[in-house]
Amino acid sequence: MEYVIGILVGAVIGYITNWLAIKMLFRPYEEKRIFGVKIPFTPGLIPKERKRIARSVGEAIGAHLLTKETILDSLCSDKIKDALSGWVKGEVTKLENSNSTLEDNAKLLLSDHYEEIRQDLEKNITTLVIEEIKGEEFKQVVTSMVSKEVKELLNNSPKALLSSQGYEKIKLNLLNSLDESVKAGTVKENILSLISGKLDSIKENTLEEIIPPTVIGNLKVYMYNKRHDIGKYIQSMLREEKYEIKIKGIIGNVVSSQLNPMIAMFVNPDTIYNKVVDGASEMLETEETLVDVVLILNEILTKITKTKVIDILENIPASEGVSIGEKLYELLLNNLKEYDVIQKVIEALEKNLEENETLGEILAKVGLNVEEDIAKFLESKLNKLFESPELEAGLNKFLSSGLQRFLSTEMKFIFQKEGRDLSLKVSAIALSIYTTFIENKASDFIELFNISKVVEEKINEFEVTYAEEIILEIASKELNAITWLGAVLGAVMGILSPILSSFY
Template identity: 20%
Template sequence: MQTWLYILISISVAAFVGGLTNHFAIKMLFHPRKPMYIGSWRIPFTPGLIPKRKEEIAGSLGEIVSDYLVTTDGLKEMLQKPHFRDQIENKLIEGIQRLAQDDRTVKELALHYMSEEAWEAYKDRTVLWLQGAVDQGIAWAWNRYELADKPLQELIPGWSPELMTRWSDMAAEGIMNAVREEITSLQGQRMLRRVASGLVSQSGGFLGAMASMFMDEEKIVQKITPVLVEQLESEHVKVILSTKIERKLESLSTMSLDQALRSMAGEDGLNWLSRYAQNMLQWKAWAQQVEEIHIGSLVSRFEERLTSFVPRVVQVALGMLERNMANIVKSIQLPQLVREQVERFPIERLEQIILSVSGREFQAITWLGALLGGIIGLFQALFMLWLG
């Protein structure tokens, strides 16, 4: 064989072997994806390197990300950058401006993100949560401050004998005025006529017959009304009524709150307070009113104030994040999170990503293997010729 042909064949064979070896070496990073067997004997180098070491790679990536890429110090440094804070403030201000121009109601806005059934269920859950929160708050205060056993005189601010006297006088005057107005009203006059008629009809014998002949209900009412009004305006009656009320208040002042509520409402004091609070608050009606509020009208009313609060809110929020960053990163468990994500990531997709980024480099490695193989083939041919 001629010398030049021998050298050309040696170079070609060595280049082909070098390029093919590098090509299969790259392919064996991802292929085969599953182990291959001949009977019960597993063929060596199956599966490929990355499928075989996927769990180890995932663990290493998690440690690299948490130790070098996404670190507590790096996140704190990012939060301290003015550019980052400005971006957050601008986003919040833009959001407030969009809401100020929004013509939708709260319900319409909610239905943009959820169904009608989900919104109604959310409202019901919110109402139940608010009712539960109120009940828990009342129960906490009831037990925390031992309200059940505290007398009323300790719970009412400024309780004193002078206060009882003032309240008694006010109550007596109010009662007398109310009774006087009721007696002089049309309804009160009719009531007095019925009373007079009953008195006449109940009077028996000769005197009863004489009274029914010479006096009727109208005359009796005309005689009684001025007398009753005069008595209701007298100081003597006011003093008697005020004294009675003051004595009742004095007896009530030593009663505990639970005893007072039981005597007035006929049920456990804590239960009465919870029921009274729920009746006063009317959460369902409040929820229906809230869902009809227009977003724009609500936000535009406070737009300037909300905008002025944005820098302070961002500063406080980022400060809290910065102070608790170590705990946040620890609670996220970043290495475990990255590991789980990598383990769930399909090998096919991973191969596509790596080839899309490093495809040219892999081709260069293949051609470099062919070049090195050709050079080795050339030296091998020359060496063999030298040896004869």
């Protein structure tokens, strides 16, 4: 009986002692006082040393458990990469089959900030574009591109240009336009107006001033070379019936007015006419007479060239003046129709152009520097455009419309493309970005994260009751085992006491 009582008493004492020790780890939660005197072992060990314990646990976890290397290794694990890749593929697949627009997804992502961000984006893009195109670099690029194209064009052979379909079309349109203008009377009006204007401007000039001297000189040389033909013409003219009648009438008037009537009765005008014509014809056969005739004609021509245009026009009735313009027009029109003057002019120009190797060579001959002129023209036009207040408004409207069309595009049309697995490409890009971030920046973020401090702060935030529940939940079996171990040890000690006393 003595041994049984010793075992029971020792077991109870050991059990109660360990149970009380475990309870005193957490309780009481707060300091207790009796009559203002602090009761020993209050509060419990864990509540009392909570800050120190939290700091020690945080340091232990940060230094030995969740180290930077451990976290980096975990973030770089195949499991994480596979999960990221699978998530990205799934999201891309959803977008490939989605009827939602880019704008719909942007609104979901940006929420209430969508309109503000969209407006800022439009404004920034417009400002950027305007700044770029106003810069000297843009002007130089445009000018360089146009100059290059012009240079390549000028290096072409005129034959290539003349044989092109574009040139043939232009030539055909020109001829058709001329024909239509002639039929419509537009050309006639312009020509008559031109003739009238020219006549008004040269009224005070003499014929000598408006007719080139070479023309008058050539005309005199022509008359001298044709003196024999002129003599024959005069001979034939004297024997024409109308001139014969006029000459005989003149002879009859002279005879009747200048001679005695008795003598005049014996003078026959026909006989005198025949004698005069025969004598004149005989004289016109001599070189000396022909030269004299030419000299007389030259003097008459010289006197005519000294006449003012206004003196000639004043002696022409208004109706005949109009008919002169009409006749000149008809002459020109007949030449256009019968001799194809325009066609011949074009052919002559084409032949002249074909004699040159390049178009640039043709322009150089007439003193034109096309490249330089185009560069100056473009620069002036671009400067004028950039100074225009409508430029920014126009660009803003254009960019706003383009951005809206882009935002209104359905996601499936953006992501879908036959023969392309976009999900694989996007996931590969995402993994590449993720890996680059982990390798280059993740360690900096982990250091900023300060795991030790986070754990310490989190533990300090716990209520003591909650910390007790966590520890008991984790180590309830072990704590129970310790409690019962105390009972066992107490029982052992209880049986050892009577055994040892029996030896004395």
